[in-house]
Amino acid sequence: MPVASSFVFATCNAGSESAVKAEVARAHGPLLTPAFMRPGLITWKSREPLDAAFDLGSTFARVSGLSLGISKSTDHLVGLAAGAFGARSFHLHAFPRDVPEEGVGDETWSRIDSSRDRISAEMIQAGLHLHEPRRPGAGEWVLDAIVEPDTGHCLAGVHRHQAARHPLAGALPRIALPPESPSRAFLKIEQALAWQNLDAEGALAGLHALELGCAPGGGTYALLRRGVSVTGVDTGAMSPLLAAFTGPGGARFTHLPVPAGALGDHPLPKQTAILVSDMNLAPPAVLKYVEAAQRRVRARILIVTIKLNDRVMESRLPEYLSSFARFAPGPARAVQLQAHRREVCFFSRS
Ligand SMILES: C[S@@+](CC[C@H](N)C(=O)[O-])C[C@H]1O[C@@H](n2cnc3c(N)ncnc32)[C@H](O)[C@@H]1O
Known part of the structure; x- marks a missing residue:
């Protein structure tokens, strides 16, 4: 198991935070205590260290896993990834914390995609093993970089992909509603x-x-x-x-x-x-x-x-x-x- 942590994170739709917390309280009882919460992002502290096989098991969570903490620079993020994965291969998913109801705009994605490309290049240079860009397969590791809109800082997390989980970064497919569609x-x-x-x-x-x-x-x-x-x-x-x-x-x-x-x-x-x-x-x-x-x-x-x-x-x-x-x-x-x-x-x- 490459990673262990006493913190857990989940992202969700803005407005679903209390539903995630209630689900987690029902499923995990006193093991997890809510640590901090922003719109669309919640973390918990665990009473005991958890390994990356830990599954939050929340329907309302879009992405969840172990939290590695806040990263304020690319160097720091590269260091967190090196500590978590060592020589193992992983996918890098960078995505915004705050997601408007109509979805993430092209401008935000293009900013996040270019910083992901820069971070990937630095990680590869540092000797880390990133998968080529593609959807993760079952059992593969994902490093989640959840980007704050104002500062560009991110919460770094880790999860292991499986069939019930979303394959795309942030569980955010880039699909626009065609103007002629009869409904959302x-x-x-x-x-x-x-x-x-x-x-x-x-x-x-x-x-x-x-x-x-x-x-x-x-x-x-x-x-x-x-x-x-x-x-x-x-x-x-x-x-x-x-x-x-x-x-x-x-x-x-x-x-x-x-x-x-x-x-x-x-x-x-x-x-x-x-x-x-x-x-x-x-x-x-x-x-x-x-x-x-x-x-x-x-x-x-x-x-x-x-x-x-x-x-x-x-x-x-x-x-x-x-x-x-x-x-x-x-x-x-x-x-x-x-x-x-x-x-x-x-x-x-x-
Ligand atoms: C959220 S809308 C469906 C939107 C639709 N899927 C679309 O793509 O535009 C809910 C629909 O459920 C229908 N509905 C409610 N009760 C129903 C029933 N017993 N049998 C069939 N449709 C029902 C309503 O008439 C309403 O059109």
Whole structure:
């Protein structure tokens, strides 16, 4: 184990800090005491040193791991990385702490990317082993440099990548909302695909999706653009854009204007590979309808938005995830994506 620390960090959406703290208190009890908190960043002190296998296990955390402390200069950061990794290879992820709701702007990314390039060059010169720039594979180490906007100082942290974790720096995919998209739900689908490495061009082309709660159609639009035909279930009106839209390979949208609870009467497409749900209903109702649909279509990819409108619902998240796991086609994963407000994404694939 290359690294040990008595401090833990997590980044999250601004406004989700208390949800992360509550989750961590439930999962780890008195082991971890909150140390400091800024919008989008929390640290804890541990009663005993932790090694990098430690998993915070928080759905509301975007990135989490062991904290190596604040670094005010590149030299210091290189020293922290040398102490943590020695001769082991690692990825360097540099990303901003404060993330506006509409996402990180191009100017901020270009500033952070150029300082990451400079830091990488110094690390390589110092004899450290950085992976070539690519998404981390399972088990690979990541050095997180969480950059403060005003000072350029950063909190340095370490985590080990695994399939349930986000592969991109800061869990922040660089996806812009197309101006013509019928809704922001476009970002929820695109960000869920990026989280689970399903966002390569053509990766889903030719598949069919069933989407519960599809109106007005941002999620549908994202799927159609990727060549996925969509059957959408919602009594709400769809954007006129979709009726006329044909995606790559002839991907088209079909509307079933009924509530999800009335689907029993309707034939569903036989080869549904993807089941998406984004209904503004309480989680038990969402899970009941998703389960009923999944028992019929047996999709191999499930992407389910769960709205958690209050603290009680937030505290019941593990229970909702266990219900989901009972009918999911593979391991059940949950995360709050950058585009989410009071929501999380449940995901599973066979
Ligand atoms: C957040 S919006 C969905 C946004 C949509 N996914 C998009 O991409 O634009 C929630 C939707 O859930 C739908 N909804 C609520 N209850 C439903 C039910 N029982 N069956 C189907 N849709 C439902 C609402 O009509 C509403 O359009």
